[in-house]
Amino acid sequence: ATPSRQQIIMRHIGQLCLILASLHLIAAADRCAKSNLFKCPNCDGILVSDCLECDGYLNTDREHGICYSRQLFGTHEFLDPDDHYPFLWNDIIGAIVWFLAAGVATACGVGGGGIYVPLGIILLRFASKPSSGLSQASIFGASLGGLILNIRNKHPDEKIRDTTGKRGSDNKVISYEKGKTKAEIEEDEKLYLSSQSDDEQERRFYSRPLIDYDMALFLAPMEMAGAVMGVIIQKLMPNWLFLTLAGVILGFTSLKTYWKFQASYEVDKKNREEKRAAEAYNENGRDKDIVPDVDLNSTNIAKNEMNIDTIEEESSTDDETLILQDDADKLAKRRELLVEDERQYPAEKIAGLVVLWIGLAVITFLKGGKGVDSPIGITCKSPWFPVLTACQFIWVLGFSLFYGFALVRKNAIKVENNYPFHENDVLWDQGKLRYYAVFTFAAGIVAGLIGIGGGMVLGPLMLVLGIHPRVSSATTATMIVLTSSSVAIMFVTSGLVPWEYAVFFFSICFCGAYTGKKYIDAYVKKTGMSSVLIGILAAIIGFATIGCFAIVILNLKNADWCFDGFKKFCVVKDEEASQCSVDQFRELLELR
Incomplete structure (x- = not known):
């Protein structure tokens, strides 16, 4: 049998992993240990193998073999009297690029980390891992700006009925209102509102928020658990391997997203053409030959409405169009579920997400790190360090399991009462819980590992599984x-993110996301071309892939093609060395 495209790609990824393993064996011999030592201004110019070990001087100058610090919008550095490192224009241009990228990326449901990481290295000239930390702060700002808009938006299907639907081939209950022209839909809506149900309650339309909070409560903690694991792994990895893995993952994701874009674009294009043709046909011929057909359709629709509200079940040879049996009890329960789902700001669900975040943040601060000391005196060599790390996993995974099983129970009740699911809804069961949990955990690992928000992995996954693009992105x-906020805190506590840059680019991305998403969402809603979001997403991920591999090649070239090995997980400086670092840094600040 001919292998599929996915099998071929996975085979190539396996071959690449073997190459990377071979390169690491070469690095294990310390072939380039001496060539990778840099002078740190702390404590009489000590030599370090990585400038991340040099407190306050995270940037690497390979040409001069030194570590240096920098200031936001600085015209020169106080540690650089020869003015080798002016970053004024880098920061100005970076702010403009970050603003534009935040708007486009957030509209597609991703944070933009795949853009920020390579641009942080190329444009802002940060080292790889500080760039990842800055990326997380930027993602946090962009996603928060998008959330302010998303939390107010409603689901694309804004007029949900309390009637049952038809049972599809995937055993999903779907609504009737598909494939009709605008005029037919308006007439059908009038008939629905004017009809009476068995309990003589007045008909009305229902809606629900664009954000699927139930899904978020299940998947968000699973992604956060993966992010914790990703940050732990990242501390061990050399920069070249870190960026190569990022490129491989993003490249595969870009291909998957592009294939999805091609399929979705054809569907959107076809639907748009059919809708225009139907509306033009109605406008030109409605007064002549269409009247009998419309009356007939209206009669059929009215008949269907009557059938839906009684216990009668329509006989049909087509299993996909069987009308579901209904009664007054199911109708009442269905309305109760619709009212519950209609709440735009479900307090208990939003509170659940907030409690989840606070719990993880508290445990992270208790652990401390190189950037922020633990308030209870814990270091990475302390016996309590692995205990708190385990508590992080228990906290988030416990949340995910609790809300995951609640999601399955709620879905079973909906199916039992003929709930009118949207055609892009997920019918949750134990199998889907496991499937989504595994891939979401993997997306979280990628988020913590390479400094992206996880949306570049999770977003395409949701699209492939059939979730509506707007719901998926929100x-x-x-x-x-x-x-991103959780991972940003972890990077800060690890001492990898300059605070002034983190706060500034957080603010820039917040404003850019709010502005860009507002206009892009308006275009998608007006045209109905949801595939535009998928296409932009594929382009963003493709650009990020190219950027990652370009940076790997440039860094290896500057290092004379030396592949360094894995780093130590735990390095605790003694009190004297730490005090030396602090005193010297204070003296330099006073000299300014």
């Missing part, structure tokens, strides 16, 4: 707020 963006 729900993913909500999860990214939690994940």
Whole structure:
């Protein structure tokens, strides 16, 4: 049998992993240990293998073999009297690029980390891992700006009825209102509102928020658990391997997203053409030959409405169009579920997400790190360190399991009462829980590992599984707020993120996301071309892939093609060395 495209790609990824393993064996011999030592201004110019070990001087100058610091919008550096490192224009241009990228990325349901990481290295000239930390702060700002818009928006199907639907081939209950022209829909809506149900309650339309909070409560903690694991792994990895893995993952994701874009674009294009043709046909011929057909259709629709509200079940040879049996009890329960789902700001669900975030943040601060000391005196060599790390996993995974099983129970009740699911809804069961949990955990690992928000992995996954693009982007963006803020805190406590840059680019991305998403969402809603979001997403991920591999090649070239090995997980400086670092840094600040 001919292998599929996915099998071929996975085979190539396996071959690449073997190459990377071979390169690491070469690095294990310390072939380039001496060539990778840099002078740190701390404590009489000590030599370090990585400038991340040099407190306050995270940037690497390979040409001069030194570590240096920098200031936001600085015209020169106080540690650089020869003015080798002016970053004024880098920061100005970076702010403009970050603003534009935040708007486009957030509209697609991703944080933009795949753009920020390579641009942080190329444009802002940060080292790889500080760039990842800055990326997380930027993602947090962008996703928070998008959340302010998403939380007010409603689901694309704004007029949900309390009637049953038809049972589809996937055993999903779907609504009737598909494939009709605008005029037919308006007439059908009037008939629905004027009809009476068995309990003589007045008909009305229902809606629900664009964000799927139930899905977010299940998937967000699973993604955060993966992010914790990703940050742990990242501390061990050399920069070249870190960026290569990022490129491989993003490249595969870009291909998957592009294939989805091609399929979705054809569907959107076909639907748009059919809708225009139907509306033009109605406008030109409605007064002549269409009247009998419309009356007949209206009669059939009215008949269907009557059938829906009685216990009668229509006989049909087509299993996909069987009218579901209904009664007054199911109708009452269905309305109760619709009213519950209609709440735009479900307090208990939003509170659940907030409690989840606070719990993880508290445990992270208790652990401390190189950037922020633990308030209870814990270091990475302390016996309590692995205990608190385990508590992080128990906290988030416990949340995910609790809300996951609640999601399955709620879905079973909906199916039992003939709930009118949207055709892009997920019918949750144990199998889907496991499937989504595994891939979401993997997306979280990628988020913590390479400094992206996880949306570049999770967003395409949701699209492949059939979730509506707008719902997917809004729900993913909500999860990214939690994940990126949590990972940003972890980077800060690890001493990898300059505070002034983190706060500034957080603000820039917040404004850019709010502005860009507002206009892009308006275009998608007006045209109905949801595939535009998928296409932009594929382009963003493709650009990020190219950027990652370009940076790997440039860095290896500057290092004379030396592949360094894995780093130590735990390095605790003694009190004297730490005090030396602090005193010298204070002296330099006073000299300014």
